[in-house]
Amino acid sequence: MSVAARLLALLVTAYRWLISPLLGVNCRYCPSCSEYAIEALRAHGAVRGGWLAVRRLGRCHPWGGHGYDPVPPAAAERGRS
Amino acid sequence: MSEQRNLILAIVLSVGIILAFQYFYEAPRMRERQAEAERSAATQVVPGSEAPAGQIPGAGGAPVPGQPMTREQALAQSPRVRIDNGTVHGSIALKGGRFDDVTLAHYHETVDPGSPEIVLLSPPGSPNPYFAEFGWVAGDASIAVPGADTLWQAEGERLTAKDPVTLRWDNGQGLSFAKRVELDPDYMFTVKQSVTNNSDKPVTLYPYGLVSRWGTPHTLGYYILHEGPIGVFDGSLQEYKYSAVAKEGQVQFDSTGGWMGITDKYWLASLVPQQDLALKGGFRHVAEGDRYQADYRGAPVTVAPGQTVELTNRLFAGAKVVTLLDQYAKSLNIPLFDRAVDFGWFYFLTKPIFYLLHWLHAVVGNYGVAILILTLLVKAAFFPLADRSYRAMAKMKALQPEMQKLRERYGDDKVRMNQELMNLYKREKVNPVSGCLPIFIQIPVFFSLYKVLFVTIEMRHAPFFGWIKDLSAPDPTSIFNLFGLLPFTPPHMLMIGVWPLIMGFTMWLQQKLNPQPPDPTQAKVMQFLPVMFTFLFATFPAGLVIYWSWNNALSIAQQWAIMKRMGVKAT
Numbered sequence: 178m179s180v181a182a183r184l185l186a187l188l189v190t191a192y193r194w195l196i197s198p199l200l201g202v203n204c205r206y207c208p209s210c211s212e213y214a215i216e217a218l219r220a221h222g223a224v225r226g227g228w229l230a231v232r233r234l235g236r237c238h239p240w241g242g243h244g245y246d247p248v249p250p251a252a253a254e255r256g257r258s
Numbered sequence: 259m260s261e262q263r264n265l266i267l268a269i270v271l272s273v274g275i276i277l278a279f280q281y282f283y284e285a286p287r288m289r290e291r292q293a294e295a296e297r298s299a300a301t302q303v304v305p306g307s308e309a310p311a312g313q314i315p316g317a318g319g320a321p322v323p324g325q326p327m328t329r330e331q332a333l334a335q336s337p338r339v340r341i342d343n344g345t346v347h348g349s350i351a352l353k354g355g356r357f358d359d360v361t362l363a364h365y366h367e368t369v370d371p372g373s374p375e376i377v378l379l380s381p382p383g384s385p386n387p388y389f390a391e392f393g394w395v396a397g398d399a400s401i402a403v404p405g406a407d408t409l410w411q412a413e414g415e416r417l418t419a420k421d422p423v424t425l426r427w428d429n430g431q432g433l434s435f436a437k438r439v440e441l442d443p444d445y446m447f448t449v450k451q452s453v454t455n456n457s458d459k460p461v462t463l464y465p466y467g468l469v470s471r472w473g474t475p476h477t478l479g480y481y482i483l484h485e486g487p488i489g490v491f492d493g494s495l496q497e498y499k500y501s502a503v504a505k506e507g508q509v510q511f512d513s514t515g516g517w518m519g520i521t522d523k524y525w526l527a528s529l530v531p532q533q534d535l536a537l538k539g540g541f542r543h544v545a546e547g548d549r550y551q552a553d554y555r556g557a558p559v560t561v562a563p564g565q566t567v568e569l570t571n572r573l574f575a576g577a578k579v580v581t582l583l584d585q586y587a588k589s590l591n592i593p594l595f596d597r598a599v600d601f602g603w604f605y606f607l608t609k610p611i612f613y614l615l616h617w618l619h620a621v622v623g624n625y626g627v628a629i630l631i632l633t634l635l636v637k638a639a640f641f642p643l644a645d646r647s648y649r650a651m652a653k654m655k656a657l658q659p660e661m662q663k664l665r666e667r668y669g670d671d672k673v674r675m676n677q678e679l680m681n682l683y684k685r686e687k688v689n690p691v692s693g694c695l696p697i698f699i700q701i702p703v704f705f706s707l708y709k710v711l712f713v714t715i716e717m718r719h720a721p722f723f724g725w726i727k728d729l730s731a732p733d734p735t736s737i738f739n740l741f742g743l744l745p746f747t748p749p750h751m752l753m754i755g756v757w758p759l760i761m762g763f764t765m766w767l768q769q770k771l772n773p774q775p776p777d778p779t780q781a782k783v784m785q786f787l788p789v790m791f792t793f794l795f796a797t798f799p800a801g802l803v804i805y806w807s808w809n810n811a812l813s814i815a816q817q818w819a820i821m822k823r824m825g826v827k828a829t
Contacts (some may be wrong), residue, residue, distance in 0.1 A: 187274035194783050195270075203647055205693040207676040238695035239646075244680045247673065 181223035189214045190229075205243035210234055213248055220251040332383035333359055339412045343419040348578060350417065351381060355410045355437055356384070357447065358389035360575045362525070362598050369719050369727045378525055378575055387472040388520075390527055392437065392451050392571050397462040397558060402429040410437070419443045432457030433561075444575025446586060452568035455561040460561045465569050467529040469552035470520050474500050478540050481711060484600045487541035487552050488528075489518030495597050496540075503543045503550060510540035517592055518552040519574070524715045526598050529554065530572035533591055577715055580612060600713050608707040612714060619716060626722030626729055629711065629805050636703060637812050643696040644816060651772060652821045657686055658774065704809075706803060717801050726757070729801030733757045754796045757803040762792030764810035771817050 180187065193211045208216065214230035221229060229248065236242060327335075336353035341360070348359035358381035365376040379388050394403045404410070406426050414423035422440040429435070438450040455461050477485040477500070484497045491513035498509060518539050519528025531537055531554055539554030562565045572590065587595035601608040611632070618628035637644075649679050660682060668675035711717060717730045725735055733755025735741045741756060766788040774781045795803045 184274060184278050187271060188278060191271050191275060193777075193780060197780070200697055203651075203693060203697060207679055208672075210694055234694055237693035239693060241693060243693075244683075245676050247676070 179222055182218045182226060185223055185227055186215050186218045189218070198243055205237055205241065206233070206246045207244065208247065210237055213246070216248045220248055265378065279817075286690075310737055323576070326385065327383045328386045329377070329380055329384040333389075334382045335381065335383060337409075339417060339423050339425075341417045341441065343443055345444050346441065346445050347375060348379065350412075350425070350439065351749065352410045352412055352424070352425065354391065354406045354408060355393070355404060355427075356381070356389050356391045357573060357575065358387070358526075362577055363522075365577055365718070369721075376525065376577075378527060382472070385475065386475075388527065390467070390469045390529065390573050390575065392449050392465070392467045392529075392573075394435070394451070394463040395466055395555065397464065401433070401461060402431060402462075403433075403463070404429075404435050419439050433461060439628055444579075444582055445574055446590070447573040447575065449571045449573060450568055451571060451770075452566055453559075453561050454566040455563055458563050460560050460562045462558050464537070464558050465531075465571075466554060467531060467555040467571055467573075468551055469529055470551045471520050471527075472547050472549045474504070474548055474550070475522070482600075482602065483523060483713060485522055486520065487518075487550060488521045488598060489539065489541070489552060490516045490527075490594045490597065491518070491539060492516065493593055495594055497600075498541055500550060504545075504548075506543075508540065508542040510538055512536075512538055513554075516592065517574075517595060518554060519598075520550065520552055521578070523713070524575060524578055525576065525717060526578050527547055528552075528574045528575060528598065530567045530590070530592055530595075531556065532571055533593075535569065568688070572583070579715055581616070600709075602706075602709050604702050604706045604709070607702055608710050611703075611706050612710045615710060615714075616716065624722070625717055625720035626801065626804060629801060630730075630808050633805055633809050634812065636707060637809070637816075640696075640703075641816075643700070644813070647696065648817045648820045649824070652817070652824050653686070655772070655821075656824075657682065664700070693780065707805070711801050712799065713806060717799065720801075722800065722804065726800050726804075729804070730799045732797055733800045733803060754792060755800075757800055757807060758792050758796040761795050761803050761807040762788045764807050765791055767815050768810055768817070771821065772815065 185249070189211050191253075197211065204210070205248070210230070210233055213233050214226075217229040217233075218226035220226065278281070281715050333349070336351040338351055338359070341348045341350060345363055347361045347363050350356070351358050358379050360379040361375040361377050363375055365371045367376060377733045379390065380386055381389060383681035393405075396403045408427055410425035410427050412423055412425055414421055417423045417439055419441055422438055425437045425439070427435045432455065432734065434454045434456065436450075436452045438452075440448040440450075442448075451465065453461075453463060473479075475485070484499075486500045487496075487498045487503055489496050489511075491511035493516075496509075498506075498513065503509065515531060515533035516537075516539065517524055517528050517530045518541070521528075529552065531539075536557040537554040540552075542551050542553070543549065556569070559567050559569075574586070580596060580599055583598055586592055596609075597605075600611070614635070615628055615632050618631050619625050622628055622631065661679065664678050664682065665674060668678055718728070720729045721727050722729055726733065727730075734753075735755040736747075736753045737756075737759060738752045738754065739746055769784060769788065775786075795806065
């Protein structure tokens with residue numbers, strides 16, 4: 178992972194440890210948004226991974242979808258670019 | 259082994275957060291300030307523009323070597339005119355024409371109304387000098403202007419809300435200076451400074467004002483509260499920490515009108531120049547004597563022979579009562595004056611919440627009860643959202659044993675496990691919970707509530723029931739001396755009072771009602787949280803701890819009722 182991606186992942190981890198337990202489990206999706214964010218950062222780097230995580234958060238509302246929603250694999254992207 | 263790993267992770271995490279903060283927040287700010295410093299350095303060539311920097315008063319009033327003076331002795335160094343409007347007590351020093359003695363009649367140091375009044379301003383020579391003045395800087399050094407040692411003549415015995423006082427001084431070269439000081443029933447001094455030119459030559463003068471504070475005050479050091487130099491320049495709020503000003507040496511802004519001063523958590527001393535005055539204002543720090551200063555220097559004023567020029571400046575020296583600040587902002591047209599209270603980024607939420615709380619307080623008469631009612635109202639507003647998510651949570655909780663089984667069976671295959679989990683949800687008809695959005699909506703609201711309780715002066719020395727005599731101070735009891743039964747005072751760290759314990763208990767109870775987080779490390783951290791929070795909250799204002807406990811209790815009651823209705827066992 179790049180430095181930026183690592184930093185972002187750290188922030189997400191900090192959220193998971195310190196803030197998330199206070200809020201309770203509210204996940205519509207599997208994996209949870211924070212798990213998704215960390216996986217996305219690992220697989221796609223800071224920019225695209227961050228963007229994927231933001232989009233996932235955007236889907237996570239009472240009228241959004243739910244269920245199994247994994248991070249798209251990195252291979253597909255490499256093939257494209 | 260796992261503990262070691264946790265510790266290392268925690269350290270790495272903290273460092274990461276600090277680095278991120280530096281990178282994303284401090285670095286751009288520092289670059290900005292550097293650019294600002296360069297810009298102001300470039301304009302330094304204008305004659306007299308370094309003033310009033312070179313004019314920092316009290317150069318003659320520096321602490322006497324050897325024997326430091328008491329505040330009383332320092333006050334006695336100058337003849338004085340008394341100030342008393344029932345709200346502000348003190349005096350104006352005729353030597354220097356300074357406001358260097360202000361105490362607040364309605365605010366005392368401790369809960370005991372017989373304790374000394376809060377001392378806001380003190381003269382040079384006293385242990386903590388803090389004072390304000392208005393004056394003139396001459397463009398031409400040969401013109402005598404009033405300075406720190408100038409002895410002014412007073413017209414008027416006493417400054418009250420009804421009786422103004424006028425200070426006069428003649429420079430012997432045909433210029434007569436005057437300051438007409440008025441005081442309202444609260445904390446606003448109006449200072450009309452004027453110059454009459456009786457000589458035969460026009461004179462150019464720069465008006466200035468300054469608030470000077472010697473020695474770095476002890477701050478609470480909380481991230482969510484600004485203490486230190488503060489001001490509004492051309493409609494933009496500037497807040498600098500003491501350490502930031504000390505590092506920069508000087509920060510300057512161009513502005514028309516505005517205000518600038520130094521703020522504590524509850525108190526403020528601020529200059530309010532005439533609002534149409536074009537000025538250069540800002541904050542500076544002088545290492546010698548560790549002096550902080552908020553000041554402005556206005557555009558030059560040329561006084562023709564026979565002419566008089568007058569400027570209307572104000573000085574706010576008092577308690578940051580929000581309603582009062584709002585009133586001043588409106589009636590005196592002072593931009594963003596209410597921002598002297600640190601309402602933070604969520605101003606649009608914190609301000610209305612404050613007014614709601616203020617109104618509740620007026621109705622019920624006890625600030626603690628007002629907090630309880632306000633929390634209830636906020637909870638009620640979020641009731642539908644919370645109801646939905648608690649329902650879903652109750653169902654999930656009921657399914658936990660089965661989830662555990664799935665985890666044991668498919669623990670290694672994450673994809674498969676997730677799919678099985680979703681199948682389980684479908685089979686058991688678990689509706690998806692509301693997701694992240696409702697939480698994101700609630701966070702700012704609760705943060706705002708918290709912030710309001712933290713910053714507003716209304717909570718100061720406001721009692722609750724029983725042993726809580728001051729909602730803004732930590733719970734004074736401690737479990738380690740059995741709440742006062744044992745005759746000793748535990749160290750600060752161990753002052754764990756009754757309310758923090760109640761808070762910790764409610765938090766623990768609430769966790770029991772929620773499903774466990776799927777990640778075992780996270781689950782472990784979570785078990786530890788109530789203990790951590792009990793220690794953390796023990797140092798916080800009691801009002802906050804009461805709010806938090808009550809908020810938890812309400813959540814628990816709501817959740818409990820839902821679980822009972824749905825037939826889910828609570829533990």
